[in-house]
Amino acid sequence: MQWEFWKLHGLGNDYLYFDVRGQNDAIVDWPKLARRMCDRHFGVGADGIITIASSNRADARMIIYNADGSRSEMCGNGLRGLAKWLYDREQAGRQQVIETDAGLLFPEVLDTRDGKATQIRVNMGPVRFAAQASGLKNGGSEPFMNEWIDVGETRVQVCLASMGNPHLIVFGPLWDVATMAERGPQLEHHLWFPQRINVHSVEVIDAKHLRMRHWERGAGLTMACGTGVAAAGATAAYLQLVNMPIAVSVPGGELLVDWKGSGDDPVFLTGPAEEVFSGRFDWAE
Structure with a gap:
């Protein structure tokens, strides 16, 4: 055929x-x-x-x-x-x-x-911060924010958010490609996440601008991840690191994120x- x-x-x-x-x-x-x-x-x-x-x-x-x-x-x-x-x-x-x-x-x-x-x-629907929503093994209904995970020979501080698919977010200086290529698959396949997870390095430029790099579950390094951008933007707002709406720079260009900040409010992604x-x-x- x-x-x-x-x-x-x-x-x-x-x-x-x-x-x-x-x-x-x-x-x-x-x-x-x-x-x-x-x-x-x-x-x-x-x-x-x-x-x-x-x-x-x-x-x-x-x-x-x-x-x-x-x-x-x-x-x-x-x-x-x-x-x-x-x-x-x-x-x-x-x-x-x-x-x-x-x-x-x-x-x-x-x-x-x-x-x-x-x-x-796109109205992406609400973000879910409950640990179980992102597939954390034995995770409950509480948010999983700024917790430490062992990755190889180092430790990273991570946040979890779900946009209907699971995301692990690391705030700090942006990882370069080599670091993401090493830590991305280690975190994607971490034993804490039996269903695997999308991995994002996120740098806060200022209150209106984030910069990101992605390792997508099942795809590896990508130029952009829309659900990841939405999840990271909402998480940054939840942690009071940014003021919505914001611009998010990714290797492939720029997306806009808006979220009113309460539990059932949808995240909007424009690009x-x-x-x-x-x-x-x-x-x-």
Whole structure:
């Protein structure tokens, strides 16, 4: 069977999108396909793949497979890409509803150019600080903030936050690429996190600006992580390190975060989405 795909990215966090509505996608081994096509040397190259499925509750349902074939509950950059795809190709409205494994989320197209979406704001839902929400082994309902974890031969002070997927945040001087490449996988696979966890180094520039670097669960070093930016921004506000709204610089560019600061208030994430190219391939085991 021949499949069409589209490659889009949000600040360099790139995904391959497949429209599986009305098709027998059960014949495809999606984890295997993700590992094959996301390989940047022997495949197309991406941080993951996203299938666009039908939903009786939303404009579409997004299912995310990381580059290693594992499933992810949500991806902020991937969600903006899907909102752009739906707006550009199917004349979906500026305000959309997308079903994810983390629940219903609400992107809104803010800016367009030549009829194509360029800037998108996403209602990411509420942040959860309870340790158990981020998958901490034996974690409870209390926040896990500025606690020490052993990493190799050193110790780091970490915070946990969930945006429907788990995030570990380290505030302090920004880790360089080599340090993140070493500590990222150590923390991702730490025995305290049986389901693994996304890892972020966060530097507070001032009360309106953060700088970040990411190690994503199942993908490794990435140019941007939308849910990570939302989680880090909300955590920084919770710790009174910043005043909302804020800008967050990542290797791929800049995102904007806003959060009113109480338990059920949603975190809003604003940033670009761009299409790179489309293609076709024949699926065969």
